[in-house]
Amino acid sequence: MPRTIDSLKGYYKEHEKELLEEFFTFLEFQSISSESDSKQEVLNCAEWLAAYLKKIGFDTQLWPTAGYPVIFASYLKAGPDKPTLLIYNHYDVQPVDPIELWESPPFEPAIRGGQIYARGAQDNKGQCFYTIQALKALLKISGTLPVNVKLCIEGEEECGSRSLSSILKTKFKELQADYLAIVDLGIPSLDKPSITLGLRGIITMDIELSGAKSDMHSGSNGGLLYNPNHALVELLAKMRDRSGKITIPGFYDDVVSLEEGEKEQVSWDFKPEEYKAMFGVLPTGGEKDYSHLERNWVRPTLEINGLTGGYSGAGFKTVIPSKASAKISCRLVPNQSPDKIARLVKEYLEKNVPEGITVKVNIHHGGKAIRSNPDSKVVQAFARAYEEVFHKPCQFIFEGASIPIVTELAETSRSEVVLLGLGLADDNIHAPNEHFGLDRMEKGFLIIGKALEEL
Amino acid sequence: MPRTIDSLKGYYKEHEKELLEEFFTFLEFQSISSESDSKQEVLNCAEWLAAYLKKIGFDTQLWPTAGYPVIFASYLKAGPDKPTLLIYNHYDVQPVDPIELWESPPFEPAIRGGQIYARGAQDNKGQCFYTIQALKALLKISGTLPVNVKLCIEGEEECGSRSLSSILKTKFKELQADYLAIVDLGIPSLDKPSITLGLRGIITMDIELSGAKSDMHSGSNGGLLYNPNHALVELLAKMRDRSGKITIPGFYDDVVSLEEGEKEQVSWDFKPEEYKAMFGVLPTGGEKDYSHLERNWVRPTLEINGLTGGYSGAGFKTVIPSKASAKISCRLVPNQSPDKIARLVKEYLEKNVPEGITVKVNIHHGGKAIRSNPDSKVVQAFARAYEEVFHKPCQFIFEGASIPIVTELAETSRSEVVLLGLGLADDNIHAPNEHFGLDRMEKGFLIIGKALEEL
Numbered sequence: 001m002p003r004t005i006d007s008l009k010g011y012y013k014e015h016e017k018e019l020l021e022e023f024f025t026f027l028e029f030q031s032i033s034s035e036s037d038s039k040q041e042v043l044n045c046a047e048w049l050a051a052y053l054k055k056i057g058f059d060t061q062l063w064p065t066a067g068y069p070v071i072f073a074s075y076l077k078a079g080p081d082k083p084t085l086l087i088y089n090h091y092d093v094q095p096v097d098p099i100e101l102w103e104s105p106p107f108e109p110a111i112r113g114g115q116i117y118a119r120g121a122q123d124n125k126g127q128c129f130y131t132i133q134a135l136k137a138l139l140k141i142s143g144t145l146p147v148n149v150k151l152c153i154e155g156e157e158e159c160g161s162r163s164l165s166s167i168l169k170t171k172f173k174e175l176q177a178d179y180l181a182i183v184d185l186g187i188p189s190l191d192k193p194s195i196t197l198g199l200r201g202i203i204t205m206d207i208e209l210s211g212a213k214s215d216m217h218s219g220s221n222g223g224l225l226y227n228p229n230h231a232l233v234e235l236l237a238k239m240r241d242r243s244g245k246i247t248i249p250g251f252y253d254d255v256v257s258l259e260e261g262e263k264e265q266v267s268w269d270f271k272p273e274e275y276k277a278m279f280g281v282l283p284t285g286g287e288k289d290y291s292h293l294e295r296n297w298v299r300p301t302l303e304i305n306g307l308t309g310g311y312s313g314a315g316f317k318t319v320i321p322s323k324a325s326a327k328i329s330c331r332l333v334p335n336q337s338p339d340k341i342a343r344l345v346k347e348y349l350e351k352n353v354p355e356g357i358t359v360k361v362n363i364h365h366g367g368k369a370i371r372s373n374p375d376s377k378v379v380q381a382f383a384r385a386y387e388e389v390f391h392k393p394c395q396f397i398f399e400g401a402s403i404p405i406v407t408e409l410a411e412t413s414r415s416e417v418v419l420l421g422l423g424l425a426d427d428n429i430h431a432p433n434e435h436f437g438l439d440r441m442e443k444g445f446l447i448i449g450k451a452l453e454e455l
Numbered sequence: 456m457p458r459t460i461d462s463l464k465g466y467y468k469e470h471e472k473e474l475l476e477e478f479f480t481f482l483e484f485q486s487i488s489s490e491s492d493s494k495q496e497v498l499n500c501a502e503w504l505a506a507y508l509k510k511i512g513f514d515t516q517l518w519p520t521a522g523y524p525v526i527f528a529s530y531l532k533a534g535p536d537k538p539t540l541l542i543y544n545h546y547d548v549q550p551v552d553p554i555e556l557w558e559s560p561p562f563e564p565a566i567r568g569g570q571i572y573a574r575g576a577q578d579n580k581g582q583c584f585y586t587i588q589a590l591k592a593l594l595k596i597s598g599t600l601p602v603n604v605k606l607c608i609e610g611e612e613e614c615g616s617r618s619l620s621s622i623l624k625t626k627f628k629e630l631q632a633d634y635l636a637i638v639d640l641g642i643p644s645l646d647k648p649s650i651t652l653g654l655r656g657i658i659t660m661d662i663e664l665s666g667a668k669s670d671m672h673s674g675s676n677g678g679l680l681y682n683p684n685h686a687l688v689e690l691l692a693k694m695r696d697r698s699g700k701i702t703i704p705g706f707y708d709d710v711v712s713l714e715e716g717e718k719e720q721v722s723w724d725f726k727p728e729e730y731k732a733m734f735g736v737l738p739t740g741g742e743k744d745y746s747h748l749e750r751n752w753v754r755p756t757l758e759i760n761g762l763t764g765g766y767s768g769a770g771f772k773t774v775i776p777s778k779a780s781a782k783i784s785c786r787l788v789p790n791q792s793p794d795k796i797a798r799l800v801k802e803y804l805e806k807n808v809p810e811g812i813t814v815k816v817n818i819h820h821g822g823k824a825i826r827s828n829p830d831s832k833v834v835q836a837f838a839r840a841y842e843e844v845f846h847k848p849c850q851f852i853f854e855g856a857s858i859p860i861v862t863e864l865a866e867t868s869r870s871e872v873v874l875l876g877l878g879l880a881d882d883n884i885h886a887p888n889e890h891f892g893l894d895r896m897e898k899g900f901l902i903i904g905k906a907l908e909e910l
Contacts (some may be wrong), residue, residue: 033770034769034770034771034772035768035769035770036769094772095766095768095770095772097766097768097772098670101669159770159771160771186675200674202674202773204771204773206771211736212734212735212736213734213735213736214556214734214883214886214887214888215553215885215886215887216734216885216886217856217884217885217886218756218758218760218784218786218885219655219657219786219854219855219856219857220641220751220854220855220856220880220884221734221738221751221855221880222740222741222751222756222758222784222786222855223740223741223742223745223750223751223752223754223756223786223855224730224738224740224741224747224750224751224855225734225736225738225739225740226736226738226739226740227740227758227759229691229758229759229760229761229762229781230691230692230695230740230758230759232688232762233687233688233689233691233692233759233762234688234692234695236684236685236688236692237685237688237689237691237692237693238692240685240689275679279667279668279669279671279676279680280667280668281666281667281668281680281681281811281812282810282811283676283679283680283681283811284680284681284809284810284811284812285677285678285679285680285681285682285685285811286677286678286679287678290678292678292679295678295679296675296676296677296678296679297678299678301673301677301678303673303677303682303684303685303773303775304682304684304685304688304764304765305673305684305765305766305771305772305773305774305775305776306684306764306765306766306767306772306774306776307684307687307688307762307763307764307765307767307779308762308763308764308767309759309761309762309763310759310760310761310762310782311550311552311760311761311782312761312762312763312780312782313490313550313552314489314490314491315488315489315490315550315614316489316614316615316659316661316760316782316784316819317489317549317550317552317760317761317782317885318657318659318758318760318784318885319760319761319885319886320758320760321760324762325767326684327765327766327767327771327772329673329677329771329773331673331674331677331678354739355737355739356736356737356738356739356740357736357739364771399674399675400674400675400676400677400678400679401672401674401675402674425675425676428669429672429675430670430671430672430673430772430773430774431669431670431671431672431774432669432670433669
């Protein structure tokens with residue numbers, strides 16, 4: 001009997017064409033969860049994916065929510081003596097602006113240089129699809145799966161996972177599992193198989209400053225009016241000091257640092273020059289008192305994700321705008337509370353806003369940071385799968401990004417978490433020209449298939 | 456023989472309907488000089504206005520330029536012993552964004568509550584049109600004009616007057632005059648006839664900061680990348696201190712303050728509460744060491760007219776943008792040089808931009824401040840006209856806004872300047888719902904007609 005990995009390789013080779021055709025169909029849905037214009041497309045995407053899972057042999061349900069449905073699919077025929085693995089993915093994607101920078105349309109997948117270009121090609125439709133394909137292959141090859149598998153695929157990851165979060169309590173029983181695999185992460189490079197030990201939490205908010213009741217002439221009123229644009233840049237600039245430290249009172253109060261023993265198990269290797277080669281600029285941001293990867297992995301941040309105020313079209317308009325706005329996000333580490341951080345930012349703004357300007361803060365749904373144990377059975381099983389597929393030892397890393405729902409899902413399912421995936425830093429997720437490698441489609445497929453056997 | 460003012464009043468009453476119909480035609484041209492999409496409309500507007508002037512008896516030319524044509528029209532039959540008055544207006548208008556805040560479409564004039572609503576209703580089509588109507592009426596009533604009149608009506612005032620500026624030297628002879636009336640100003644309120652003694656200069660520029668070569672994920676890169684949005688708010692915030700003083704080195708070096716004697720002739724009356732009642736907010740901006748009207752009239756400013764960076768659409772996008780931009784303008788006082796101030800701002804930005812961010816500054820055409828002499832013949836003649844029309848003494852004020860071309864035109868024409876008009880602070884020029892009063896159409900018409908007799 002051939003080794004699982006060889007059977008999987010053979011299957012992949014034989015079915016690659018069909019697999020990519022089906023993947024392209026998945027990518028063509030404009031499932032942008034944060035834009036109401038895309039509503040029908042998000043729903044169509046969920047329907048299509050649920051039907052697909054049913055067809056390959058999963059008991060599939062669309063859990064209705066106040067927002068987009070959660071796809072819950074299970075295959076529990078491995079038997080009660082086998083462990084249960086809950087796998088998390090999402091079928092929604094980020095918006096596509098600035099659309100003019102895409103080299104091919106974001107929802108018309110195209111292959112160039114061994115890469116599939118489309119919104120969601122990696123995050124998370126690509127990683128979701130190789131996972132499903134591995135399950136489909138194992139079922140075709142062996143007629144069953146080595147462990148019980150539950151899939152939880154939501155449609156609001158890119159806008160805060162509010163709906164999945166709100167139904168967790170009522171779906172408590174269905175979600176019980178021994179292990180939870182979050183297949184939405186990455187590796188530092190193609191020669192560095194890695195499992196992620198932690199994700200940062202996140203809290204996002206919109207800030208709106210208002211001055212006069214309408215836009216005003218900057219000559220006739222300049223020197224009189226307090227310009228909301230000025231109030232905004234002053235408030236935002238004062239949130240950080242010259243060393244990159246965030247100055248909002250209490251911001252760092254609850255931060256738990258890594259202990260020395262934990263620190264040693266992790267690969268902190270980082271080459272600023274390689275970062276520059278990839279992205280065109282040296283990584284000069286963040287807190288100057290910490291190393292690059294500490295800043296990105298285990299320290300909280302505050303970023304301005306959007307700025308808008310006054311006239312930004314062609315030509316010039318000498319206006320003092322009535323309003324100026326910003327979108328900001330904070331990445332959080334254990335044990336920072338998203339709600340508390342949002343409150344601190346809001347209080348800072350309300351306390352410091354100048355006379356003549358009013359501030360409104362709209363806080364979105366957030367998520368706590370998560371950490372997993374490198375010695376747990378599930379992390380070790382996936383590490384072995386990475387090693388077999390890459391023919392290299394698997395290292396441990398962290399990830400600066402967030403999957404807000406992970407901590408809640410781990411708590412609800414009472415499972416041990418493993419964070420994995422095959423994203424690369426230059427896949428342009430959340431940016432124009434998102435892409436994912438054909439090679440990684442296959443490797444992901446093999447890792448999932450192999451890890452199930454190792455559990 | 457009836458007094459001039461009575462004949463004018465009679466004429467106005469008789470012709471008001473026709474006058475408004477023609478004015479509406481003038482307002483319907485979308486003559487937005489700063490938006491290239493409006494090019495044909497700007498040209499059509501110039502053609503229409505030139506034809507109109509020809510029809511009422513002016514020798515009319517369209518001076519071609521690299522941009523939009525300048526309308527030059529003259530009536531020199533008053534004779535060589537009479538003085539020549541050059542009158543300046545402009546036929547171009549500001550952009551209309553945010554268009555959704557207009558209660559009626561900006562290029563479909565509508566009368567509500569005695570006000571004409573349209574882009575340009577005041578600035579400057581309204582003031583241009585009552586001027587022309589006064590000339591037309593005098594010609595109809597008397598068959599001639601009491602002085603020689605030249606009209607210079609340009610099409611690029613709202614974007615820096617570059618074309619008129621560039622042809623001044625070649626049109627030196629045609630533009631010679633004894634007096635220059637700039638009919639593009641205002642009065643503090645309907646019961647305060649006023650002549651403006653000074654305008655601030657202006658320089659505008661676009662600032663663009665660049666970081667990574669494309670937009671980046673704010674989780675995976677937060678703490679690594681220097682966010683251009685942060686660099687922008689830091690650079691802009693540091694341009695002013697807590698007292699509102701501009702901190703750019705050398706910014707105030709050339710400022711000439713008013714002498715005590717000059718100061719005494721001017722009405723500095725200002726009620727912050729009235730400002731708040733009009734615009735919804737107290738005037739808390741500008742330099743705290745100066746009175747309200749000093750800040751607005753005789754002190755320079757730096758305003759952020761536009762801010763843009765990252766995602767500002769619906770929902771949220773956790774992005775660190777590749778670029779962040781601002782549009783800024785400085786209002787200048789005698790003897791500040793627009794070019795020098797632009798250079799100081801550029802040098803400040805280049806010196807202070809953080810590592811990992813590059814800055815590009817695009818400087819537009821500027822204009823120097825202007826001051827006129829309250830004791831000059833032309834100022835006195837117009838002051839008497841205001842007094843007769845308003846039945847009140849005419850006071851002297853300044854204006855915080857700029858008409859960049861005025862200083863150059865005064866120098867070229869070698870004339871004494873008078874700055875006048877009937878704008879009100881709440882006319883919403885450069886903003887949605889611009890409007891001008893029917894009562895002021897008539898008053899402006901009477902003032903122009905009467906002043907010509909006084910010269």
